[in-house]
Amino acid sequence: MIIAIDGPAASGKGTLARRLAAHFGLRHLDTGLTYRAVAAALLANGLPLGDEAVAVEIARHLDLGVMDRSVLSAHEIGEAASRIAVLPGLREELVRLQRAFAHIPPGAVLDGRDIGTVVCPDAAVKLFVTAAAEARARRRTDEMLANGTEADFASVLEDLRRRDERDASRSVAPMKPAADAHLLDTTEMDIEAAFQAAVDIVSAACDT
Ligand SMILES: Nc1ncnc2c1ncn2[C@@H]1O[C@H](COP(=O)(O)OP(=O)(O)O)[C@@H](O)[C@H]1O
């Protein structure tokens, strides 16, 4: 079984994807990390973010098993990831890796921006997780402060809005709900409530 979870930055899709994977005995892939890993390699080597051939070459050697969110969570890496995510050739290469991961039995939960629309349009269940921009910025700010990173709510909010706008308006695989996605707005839900709502959606979809 494949569960596709998409949504804007800091909506809680990764938290839900991890918990759903544990609950249903599936593997989990945070596809945002694949874009972040390529962006981090470009930044670390002082390479231009617009060089598609280099980005594709880095993607070809990507090892999904060694991507570490604690290393890749840096704010500037997220920003750079969203800039390189407009490159069609890079997306093609990463989508190939993501699909291969998804189709290994017994299946997987993938979270990102284009899972339900492009990577796994055949997923058994699709969720599009949203929350008000202010709620998402609050969550991301609290997360950064808890990790010992400096964070200012107003600039986190501005950055999230800019990144969402870029992700939603790019011509290749823009962030958008699949036509058959279930929308889950978690603005007024804590993590537990959002998880229960997601389990209910998945269970209902699998019963039909
Ligand atoms: N429903 C929720 N209520 C409050 N905080 C949440 C909720 N869902 C996730 N979080 C917290 O918000 C932050 C971002 O969540 P995350 O799952 O990483 O989002 P995404 O994968 O969409 O970027 C994390 O610190 C997480 O613990």
Ligand SMILES: Nc1ccn([C@@H]2O[C@H](COP(=O)(O)OP(=O)(O)O)[C@@H](O)[C@H]2O)c(=O)n1
């Ligand atoms: N399936 C995906 C996943 C991420 N991305 C890009 O990668 C960036 C970082 O994704 P992420 O999921 O790690 O970001 P957060 O929501 O965790 O902040 C996004 O802003 C997108 O530009 C994408 O284009 N497609």
